[in-house]
Amino acid sequence: MQTTWGWLPAIYLFLGGLGAGALMVAAIFEFFGERYQSDFCPTALVGATVPGPLVILGTILLIFDLGAGLREPWRIFYMFTHFSSVMTWGVWLLTFFIPVSLVYGFLEVLDTFPAARDWLRGRRWLHWTKFLWNLPLRRTKRVFAGIGLGLAIGVAIYTGILLSAVGPAIPFWSTPAFPGLHIPLMPFLFLASAFSTGESLTVDLMATLFVDGRIPRGRRVHLIHLAVITAEALLISHLLIHAFGEGGAAAEAARQIALGQHSLVFWVFVILLAIIFPFVGHLYAAGLGRHLKPSGISSGISILFSGLFLRYLILVGGIHAFL
Amino acid sequence: MSRFRKSRWVVIPVALILVLGVISVGLLLEPALQALMAQPAPTPTPELLNYRAPQSVECIYCHVSEADLRVALGPDADISRLLILPDEVYSLHGRLGCVTCHGGNGYTRDVSVAHQGLVPNPSDYREAARVCLHCHTDLRTDIPEKYLHTPHERILRGIREGWEVCACSNCHGPVAHGVEPIGSHEGLAAYCIDCHTARNVPPERLKCYGCHISPHDIELDCETCHRSVSTWAQVRLAVHPMELTGGHAGISCFVCHEKPAFRTISGYTCKDCHQRPHDFGDDNCERCHTPEGWSQ
Numbered sequence: 001m002q003t004t005w006g007w008l009p010a011i012y013l014f015l016g017g018l019g020a021g022a023l024m025v026a027a028i029f030e031f032f033g034e035r036y037q038s039d040f041c042p043t044a045l046v047g048a049t050v051p052g053p054l055v056i057l058g059t060i061l062l063i064f065d066l067g068a069g070l071r072e073p074w075r076i077f078y079m080f081t082h083f084s085s086v087m088t089w090g091v092w093l094l095t096f097f098i099p100v101s102l103v104y105g106f107l108e109v110l111d112t113f114p115a116a117r118d119w120l121r122g123r124r125w126l127h128w129t130k131f132l133w134n135l136p137l138r139r140t141k142r143v144f145a146g147i148g149l150g151l152a153i154g155v156a157i158y159t160g161i162l163l164s165a166v167g168p169a170i171p172f173w174s175t176p177a178f179p180g181l182h183i184p185l186m187p188f189l190f191l192a193s194a195f196s197t198g199e200s201l202t203v204d205l206m207a208t209l210f211v212d213g214r215i216p217r218g219r220r221v222h223l224i225h226l227a228v229i230t231a232e233a234l235l236i237s238h239l240l241i242h243a244f245g246e247g248g249a250a251a252e253a254a255r256q257i258a259l260g261q262h263s264l265v266f267w268v269f270v271i272l273l274a275i276i277f278p279f280v281g282h283l284y285a286a287g288l289g290r291h292l293k294p295s296g297i298s299s300g301i302s303i304l305f306s307g308l309f310l311r312y313l314i315l316v317g318g319i320h321a322f323l
Numbered sequence: 324m325s326r327f328r329k330s331r332w333v334v335i336p337v338a339l340i341l342v343l344g345v346i347s348v349g350l351l352l353e354p355a356l357q358a359l360m361a362q363p364a365p366t367p368t369p370e371l372l373n374y375r376a377p378q379s380v381e382c383i384y385c386h387v388s389e390a391d392l393r394v395a396l397g398p399d400a401d402i403s404r405l406l407i408l409p410d411e412v413y414s415l416h417g418r419l420g421c422v423t424c425h426g427g428n429g430y431t432r433d434v435s436v437a438h439q440g441l442v443p444n445p446s447d448y449r450e451a452a453r454v455c456l457h458c459h460t461d462l463r464t465d466i467p468e469k470y471l472h473t474p475h476e477r478i479l480r481g482i483r484e485g486w487e488v489c490a491c492s493n494c495h496g497p498v499a500h501g502v503e504p505i506g507s508h509e510g511l512a513a514y515c516i517d518c519h520t521a522r523n524v525p526p527e528r529l530k531c532y533g534c535h536i537s538p539h540d541i542e543l544d545c546e547t548c549h550r551s552v553s554t555w556a557q558v559r560l561a562v563h564p565m566e567l568t569g570g571h572a573g574i575s576c577f578v579c580h581e582k583p584a585f586r587t588i589s590g591y592t593c594k595d596c597h598q599r600p601h602d603f604g605d606d607n608c609e610r611c612h613t614p615e616g617w618s619q
Contacts, residue, residue, distance in 0.1 A: 011346055014346070015342075042334045045334055046335065046338040050335065050338045053339060054342060113331070113332075201338060201341070202338075205341060206334055206337075206338055210331075261357075262357075264357075265356050269352075269356075301341075301345070304342065304345040305348075305349060308345060308346060308349045309353070312349075312353070
């Protein structure tokens with residue numbers, strides 16, 4: 001069993017996925033007009049402002065996890081130039097994602113709080129930024145939402161690509177998405193999980209807590225979340241079934257997760273909390289057209305827990321290939 | 324600032340606190356849940372991939388010492404193949420450790436125990452699938468099988484189906500023992516030709532045809548036309564039955580010839596390639612036109 005990656009990488013993979021997923025939801029709200037159904041949209045506000053800090057925190061943890069990089073930080077800069085490495089792709093994605101998400105968050109704050117915009121505009125020490133205040137706020141925000149959406153998808157799938165690239169040393173992580181094709185499953189699973197956790201924070205929790213589930217209107221967003229939860233369930237099933245069928249280290253990893261040492265964590269924190277519980281909650285919300293406090297809060301919290309534990313289990317469940 | 328609707332600001336810190344709370348509770352819950360699970364007794368699992376040199380540490384004690392090897396094998400034994408120089412351990416493959424490729428037991432100095440399950444030649448076709456191919460999964464297969472005497476596809480098929488095929492080291496040379504594996508075309512060519520020469524293979528197998536099979540229907544040395552060992556496309560016109568000048572000078576071989584055969588044009592007259600666009604005159608185009616262009 002691999003012992004190199006444990007809780008710390010699980011936390012920064014979770015923070016990266018959650019930040020990316022939250023920004024995806026905010027950008028989708030921006031483009032489909034959900035953001036402007038009301039002057040205050042907690043989903044968009046959290047989805048735009050929280051990804052920056054979360055991903056920054058995740059990046060700091062990542063640097064702590066880099067033994068040599070922590071002792072000799074200048075070596076991190078070499079990671080920018082090794083273009084055949086998945087790590088380098090990730091470093092560049094984060095390099096662009098963090099500032100774009102911070103700017104997008106700042107613009108969303110200005111849009112949500114006009115008084116803050118007026119206050120900043122009136123500061124003499126910010127007079128040199130006068131030309132920026134003349135830009136159309138919502139159009140500029142939409143540009144950053146678009147760029148952020150693309151980068152968020154990249155950040156969400158990159159963590160899965162990183163893990164699958166470790167194969168064939170850990171065959172469980174390089175399970176293919178389609179039999180016979182060398183397209184790994186992990187990026188798809190991490191993308192689905194990122195979107196699900198992002199939506200749980202911004203829609204299930206924030207919109208339920210702060211506007212009583214009145215945002216989003218209608219059942220469309222809840223149905224989309226149901227589809228994502230279903231996709232996640234199918235991907236997890238495929239991952240385990242393929243691993244059992246492959247035999248060797250992959251099957252042993254799947255056995256440890258589903259039936260062995262980690263099975264309680266898996267069935268409680270992943271299957272029950274990520275799939276069954278939120279599925280019922282979202283079925284209820286989709287039928288009603290909105291989340292009530294019990295369904296929104298319980299679904300949101302359970303999906304956040306499951307996103308963290310899914311990554312942790314995938315990491316600690318990995319077993320080195322047998323020689 | 325007082326005009327700001329403070330309750331709305333709360334959304335952002337609440338979201339961040341929720342996320343941090345989930346992580347903190349998760350960190351507390353996981354060990355508790357694990358404690359509830361009956362910890363299974365360690366089950367015998369297959370040997371893990373030993374990527375670290377320390378696991379081969381006992382091998383080094385004997386194999387770097389000529390005196391120890393002599394004691395173990397006798398004063399007249401040929402120990403050159405078994406003696407490892409300390410520097411060799413730090414080569415690319417050497418750092419994987421002896422047992423990674425050779426098996427055996429690197430934790431003991433007992434000769435018989437240490438050599439149980441030893442694989443003397445890990446690149447042998449019977450072992451390569453287990454050893455070399457474990458890491459080298461992306462073998463180059465872009466040259467079609469019909470144009471190489473020993474293509475990777477055939478070797479992989481042979482390993483899979485258990486035929487006797489050549490070993491990885493037959494072409495790529497030894498690894499780890501003070502040498503780096505041969506990967507470049509120049510290195511492979513020199514290594515193959517040396518081996519072919521030593522085995523007195525026919526002379527035509529001492530050049531490109533030692534490994535490559537020509538797709539063309541002409542008997543020329545490859546290097547007569549092909550100028551690069553990294554791409555077949557870089558060629559020069561070396562021989563041609565008729566002089567190619569003017570408009571003919573710059574065109575690719577396969578504009579006129581069928582690919583890959585060359586003998587698809589027999590006459591080398593204008594009408595073999597060109598159609599007469601006018602009714603007057605005959606097929607002797609050269610009476611009026613020159614190769615510089617039809618307008619000339």
